[in-house]
Amino acid sequence: MSEPTLAVLLSAVAAGEPSALRGIYQQQSLRLFGVANAVLRDRDQAADAVHNAFLNIARRAGQYDPARGAAEAWLAAVTRYAALDILRARGREMPSDDPALGDIPVEPEALQLLEGQENGTRLRACLQSLPEKNRRGIVLAFVHGLSHPQIAAQLELPLGTVKAWIRRGLLSLRDCMA
Amino acid sequence: MTEEERQGLAGEYVLGTLDAAQAQAVRDDPSMATPIAEWEARLAPLHALAPPEAPLPELWVRIERSLQGTAQPRAARSPWFSRFWAVGATAVAAGLATLLVVQRPEPPPLMTVLLTSREAPAFLVEADRGGEIRLAALNNQAVPEGRVRQLWALPAGATAPTSLGLVPEDGRIRVRAAAIRPEPGMLIEITLEPPGGSPTGRPTGPILFIGRLAPARGV
Numbered sequence: 001m002s003e004p005t006l007a008v009l010l011s012a013v014a015a016g017e018p019s020a021l022r023g024i025y026q027q028q029s030l031r032l033f034g035v036a037n038a039v040l041r042d043r044d045q046a047a048d049a050v051h052n053a054f055l056n057i058a059r060r061a062g063q064y065d066p067a068r069g070a071a072e073a074w075l076a077a078v079t080r081y082a083a084l085d086i087l088r089a090r091g092r093e094m095p096s097d098d099p100a101l102g103d104i105p106v107e108p109e110a111l112q113l114l115e116g117q118e119n120g121t122r123l124r125a126c127l128q129s130l131p132e133k134n135r136r137g138i139v140l141a142f143v144h145g146l147s148h149p150q151i152a153a154q155l156e157l158p159l160g161t162v163k164a165w166i167r168r169g170l171l172s173l174r175d176c177m178a
Numbered sequence: 179m180t181e182e183e184r185q186g187l188a189g190e191y192v193l194g195t196l197d198a199a200q201a202q203a204v205r206d207d208p209s210m211a212t213p214i215a216e217w218e219a220r221l222a223p224l225h226a227l228a229p230p231e232a233p234l235p236e237l238w239v240r241i242e243r244s245l246q247g248t249a250q251p252r253a254a255r256s257p258w259f260s261r262f263w264a265v266g267a268t269a270v271a272a273g274l275a276t277l278l279v280v281q282r283p284e285p286p287p288l289m290t291v292l293l294t295s296r297e298a299p300a301f302l303v304e305a306d307r308g309g310e311i312r313l314a315a316l317n318n319q320a321v322p323e324g325r326v327r328q329l330w331a332l333p334a335g336a337t338a339p340t341s342l343g344l345v346p347e348d349g350r351i352r353v354r355a356a357a358i359r360p361e362p363g364m365l366i367e368i369t370l371e372p373p374g375g376s377p378t379g380r381p382t383g384p385i386l387f388i389g390r391l392a393p394a395r396g397v
Contacts, residue, residue, distance in 0.1 A: 014236065025241070030230040031225075033233040035225055039228075041396065054245075055241070058245055074218075084201070087279075110227055113298050114227075117317075119220065119223055124223070142194065166190070167186045171182065171185065172337045173189075174220065
């Protein structure tokens with residue numbers, strides 16, 4: 001049995017068909033809950049984030065433009081922003097000395113997961129061309145929502161250095177992927 | 179602001195390192211919309227690094243309730259009402275029976291995430307206690323030329339797995355095997371087999387992915 005694609009479901013939501021949202025939830029809730037939980041590391045708050053994200057998806061489905069990328073990426077971005085909003089609201093008091101924090105996504109093998117994603121091979125190659133701490137900072141910020149001070153603590157680098165490195169790392173990623 | 183500063187700021191917004199006030203300012207600046215969209219496209223593959231996790235089943239109910247609270251006229255009607263309306267009067271009695279069944283507390287559905295040998299999530303498996311098993315690829319990869327993927331279930335205590343069929347190229351399948359009753363602890367695996375599937379009725383190729391069913395749970 002083939003299911004409607006996410007892009008089709010999103011345009012149905014935009015056209016005022018609320019049941020299509022349920023189809024999106026059924027296909028994507030595990031992935032999106034995982035994205036929110038990686039940022040918040042708290043299942044109750046991750047549920048709040050996915051809840052808020054789906055209200056946003058219902059309201060903004062018409063803004064999704066297939067020409068700009070895969071529906072999966074758009075849904076994950078909406079969810080991660082909802083998680084980041086909660087993170088900012090709670091003041092990012094998450095302890096940055098949690099020894100388990102960030103071990104998984106920053107291992108070099110983990111970057112293999114990028115293969116098979118749209119643009120994933122390119123991003124992986126460009127990330128691997130960055131200095132290691134630079135790459136770790138970018139991945140920790142994106143996946144776990146770490147702030148500059150938390151990344152500085154995690155990488156044992158001065159805050160100013162981390163800020164400058166991340167900015168420079170982003171700009172070299174952009175050049176590398178152009 | 180130089181173009182480089184604008185690009186850097188948009189990148190940091192998408193990365194998530196800006197504080198609330200800075201993030202709001204970037205979000206509200208219409209000239210940032212394009213650089214933000216470009217950064218989202220560049221960094222989107224990183225979403226794959228967050229391991230998939232199952233939310234509590236109640237989450238969808240909560241979302242639906244919030245949507246009804248804020249809904250436009252079209253969505254304001256209760257879904258149950260519109261569903262009854264759609265099926266017509268003769269089916270209402272059957273619908274009521276379904277409703278009663280749905281409201282009785284049921285054991286949670288079973289699920290597992292099949293992992294690769296490197297512990298990367300590859301497939302989501304959900305199973306109803308009634309017997310239906312659903313497989314969905316989380317990160318579908320090409321199958322080697324001249325080979326197929328075959329899905330198997332190994333109930334606790336069984337000595338040999340039972341085939342649940344071949345996995346289609348899109349990595350999605352829904353099966354109901356008469357001989358299999360999904361239960362916690364049942365192993366689900368995918369092996370690589372010759373075209374048409376294993377000729378012996380047992381796995382002959384390497385195990386690509388494996389996982390064990392457990393009750394879906396939230397917190």
